[in-house]
Amino acid sequence: MIRVVVGGAIRKDDIAKMVQEIGGEKVEVKVMTDLQAALAIQSNQADYYIGACHTGGGGALSMAIALLTIVKCATVSMPGRPPKEEEIIQAVAAGKVAFGFTGDHMEAALPIIMREILAK
Numbered sequence: 138m139i140r141v142v143v144g145g146a147i148r149k150d151d152i153a154k155m156v157q158e159i160g161g162e163k164v165e166v167k168v169m170t171d172l173q174a175a176l177a178i179q180s181n182q183a184d185y186y187i188g189a190c191h192t193g194g195g196g197a198l199s200m201a202i203a204l205l206t207i208v209k210c211a212t213v214s215m216p217g218r219p220p221k222e223e224e225i226i227q228a229v230a231a232g233k234v235a236f237g238f239t240g241d242h243m244e245a246a247l248p249i250i251m252r253e254i255l256a257k
Contacts, residue, residue, distance in 0.1 A: 141187060141254075144200065146188070148240045156187065156247065171196075171201070172200050174188070175201045175205060176204065192216065193215040193242075
């Protein structure tokens with residue numbers, strides 16, 4: 138079972154629903170505050186953190202970056218810069234565990250992120 142926590146500033150319920158739809162019985166999804174979600178990763182109570190905000194990195198990943206370090210985090214989209222499949226593939230392969238994107242890129246980013254996580 139892959140444990141996914143959803144933090145970030147916006148669209149938490151939408152993200153959680155989509156993660157569950159994609160992952161089905163292979164995932165357990167919990168919506169948390171940014172701090173709770175980052176702490177869950179840090180304490181090994183969750184495997185992956187996903188969050189969205191208006192910039193892709195600020196409100197989506199600030200707590201994850203603070204607690205997990207930038208080495209474990211990836212901003213996969215920003216305003217005017219949609220997610221790129223190859224960058225997401227590389228981020229998951231490199232061991233990133235926290236992913237941030239802009240709320241309007243959820244439908245483009247999440248299927249790739251989840252496909253790569255489920256393939257590990």
